[in-house]
Amino acid sequence: MGDALQVDNKKQLLKQYYAGQRMDSPNGGYFMLLGIRPGEAGHAVGIFECSASSLRYELVIPKATRTERKKVRDVIGGGDDPDCPRHGRSMRLVRVGRNLVCMDCGVAYARA
């Protein structure tokens, strides 16, 4: 996995990823998710394979922002189960160790 390529249009790809839309690859195919690797600084790295070229690409999924953390805390404070602030209602946060994590982002949004 060390030789994965970087993508140029990160913002657009992330938007599509969070929305569950198809992500076009620069090589003509589309990206298939191989896995999410947790980063050390609260971010995560999505590893994708291009369906046309089989090249592998990395996409950094940024760590939770202060606004996202607050939003999640407020939901918990209201007694509800929080959803991922990026994926929305389709994705519940799950408890991993001491954190509440979105499994599709690989990012922790709150302390459990």
Ligand SMILES: [Zn+2]
């Ligand atoms: Zn998410």
